[in-house]
Amino acid sequence: MAVSKIKIARVEKDLTQEDLAKIVGVTRQTISLIEAGKYNPTLKLCIEIAKALDKTLDDLFWQK
Template sequence: MKTNNDSLILKNRLKVARAEKNLSQGALAKEVGVSRQTISSIETGQFNPTAKLALILCIALDKTFEEIFYFD
C-alpha cells in the first residue's frame, strides 16, 4: 500500500455486491436509510461513505468491509 495519504483512493465493489443480492440501487438505499442518489454516488466513486454507512452497507449485503471497500 502507498504511504502517501494524498494518493490513497478508496474504491468499492458496491455495485457487484448489490447485484449479487439482486437489489436495485433504490432497494438498497431504502434498506440502509439513504437516497438512491447516495448509492449511485458511492458506486461511481463520487462520494465516500462514512464509516457508519460503510458498515451498514456491509451488513445489508452480507459482506465484510474488505470485500466491498479497498484502496487503489
C-alpha cells in the same frame, strides 16, 4: 476498486439502488454516487452497506 465491488455485490443480491438505499437509510442518489466513486460514505454507512450486502468491509472497501 470499491465502486464496482459494491455494485457487483448489490446485483448479486438482486437489489436495485433504491432497494439498498431504503435498507441503509439513504437516497438512491447517494448509492449511485458511492458506486460511481463520487461520494465517500461515512464509516457508519460503510458498515450498514456491508451488512445489507452480507459482505465485510474488506470485501467492499479494501483497495489492493
